[in-house]
Amino acid sequence: MEDQYSAGYDSFLDTVTNIVGILIILVMVVGVRAQHAPVNLVLPEDPTLKERELRMEELQRRSARLVSLRKDILELAEKIEQTSVEIKARLAERDRLALVVGLLKKEYEEKSSQLSGDATRQQELVRALAEAHEELSRLEREAAAQQDRTEVVQLVNYPTPLATPSDHEEIHFVIEKGKITYIPLDRLLEELVADARRKLYRLLEVPEITGVVGPIGGFKMEYSLVRRHVSGTPGDGNMMTGAYAQLRQWVLVPTGIGGEPVDRALEETSEFRRRLAGYRPDKTVVTLWCYPDGFKDFRRLKDFLHERGYSVAGRPLPEGFPIMGSPAGTKSAAQ
Numbered sequence: 172m173e174d175q176y177s178a179g180y181d182s183f184l185d186t187v188t189n190i191v192g193i194l195i196i197l198v199m200v201v202g203v204r205a206q207h208a209p210v211n212l213v214l215p216e217d218p219t220l221k222e223r224e225l226r227m228e229e230l231q232r233r234s235a236r237l238v239s240l241r242k243d244i245l246e247l248a249e250k251i252e253q254t255s256v257e258i259k260a261r262l263a264e265r266d267r268l269a270l271v272v273g274l275l276k277k278e279y280e281e282k283s284s285q286l287s288g289d290a291t292r293q294q295e296l297v298r299a300l301a302e303a304h305e306e307l308s309r310l311e312r313e314a315a316a317q318q319d320r321t322e323v324v325q326l327v328n329y330p331t332p333l334a335t336p337s338d339h340e341e342i343h344f345v346i347e348k349g350k351i352t353y354i355p356l357d358r359l360l361e362e363l364v365a366d367a368r369r370k371l372y373r374l375l376e377v378p379e380i381t382g383v384v385g386p387i388g389g390f391k392m393e394y395s396l397v398r399r400h401v402s403g404t405p406g407d408g409n410m411m412t413g414a415y416a417q418l419r420q421w422v423l424v425p426t427g428i429g430g431e432p433v434d435r436a437l438e439e440t441s442e443f444r445r446r447l448a449g450y451r452p453d454k455t456v457v458t459l460w461c462y463p464d465g466f467k468d469f470r471r472l473k474d475f476l477h478e479r480g481y482s483v484a485g486r487p488l489p490e491g492f493p494i495m496g497s498p499a500g501t502k503s504a505a506q
Contacts, residue, residue, distance in 0.1 A: 269413030269414055269415075270374075270375075270413075272401075272413050273416065274416060275415075277417050339454050339482065340450060340451075340456070341455070342446065342456075342458070343460065344458070344459055344460070345430075345459075345494065346461045346462065346465035346468050346472070347462045347464065348462075348464060350429075351472065352431075353430075353442065353446050355387050356423075358388070359390065359391075359392040359423070362384035362385065363384050363392055363394050367382065367396055367418075370382060371416055374397075374414070379395060379397045379398070380395070380396050381396075382394055386426040388429075389426055389427050389429040390424065390425055391426055392422070392423055392424070393421065393422045394421040394422070395418075395419040395420060396417065396419065397419045398414050398417075399415050399417045401414065418498055421496050422493050422494070423493060423495065433472065436472075437471075437472075447481070450481075452481045453480060456481075456482045457483050458484040461486065462490060463489070464490075
């Protein structure tokens with residue numbers, strides 16, 4: 172009996188021992204797993220971190236807005252620069268158009284002034300012409316007093332002495348100190364126009380410019396251009412202003428002693444005759460600028476030219492007065 176009891180007790184102890192061993196093994200397995208298992212820690216939320224995140228988001232939004240505004244400003248500045256360039260171009264074009272309009276108006280005024288002339292200049296010419304006629308009459312009276320009264324009087328028929336402005340081709344000479352000199356006036360005026368066109372832009376900055384062309388054929392030409400302002404109201408009722416260039420005057424300046432004696436000029440091989448040979452008598456007006464000491468020679472040359480069919484325009488000049496012209500002057504009047 173006692174042996175049976177001992178055997179049962181041992182079996183119980185073995186069972187308990189096995190259970191304890193299993194428990195120990197489980198505890199060790201759990202411990203090992205616990206060492207390698209991740210630990211999820213729940214930390215308390217930091218309020219300043221949330222605020223920082225919100226601030227960062229706000230800063231990012233503002234930064235993006237600033238970048239967009241900067242881009243818009245750069246685009247607007249570029250458009251302003253383009254607009255400024257276009258405005259400058261339009262203003263320059265307007266100035267050029269105003270200058271063209273002024274030049275056209277100037278040309279119109281010149282053509283009108285050629286018909287009316289300047290009263291003061293015309294009075295001076297009339298007075299000088301009257302003095303010239305008086306001097307010629309005096310010389311003729313002196314010459315007649317020395318002639319024999321029984322001498323046969325020769326009547327010479329000249330064209331009617333009614334001076335009219337000439338629209339024919341014109342050739343110019345000046346009589347002074349017993350000589351006659353050819354004046355290349357047309358060539359000098361062509362040079363003046365070309366030189367003035369090259370300098371015309373300067374009138375946008377200054378009110379007057381001057382220039383000199385030549386010398387050509389023993390003469391140079393000094394001239395001055397002025398800026399004139401105009402204004403008007405076109406059909407739309409808006410006031411418009413502009414400017415144009417106007418020739419103030421030109422003056423001939425001799426560059427040397429030229430010409431040939433009047434007696435020599437009447438010969439067949441003279442420079443004077445050679446110049447006339449290139450012009451048709453019925454289509455040409457010979458303009459003779461004459462100083463007081465050349466009135467007698469003027470009469471001889473006028474008779475010579477009338478005999479050959481040329482019309483003659485006299486331009487008396489006071490002593491020491493240069494040959495000059497302006498838009499207010501008058502055209503040559505041929506007889």
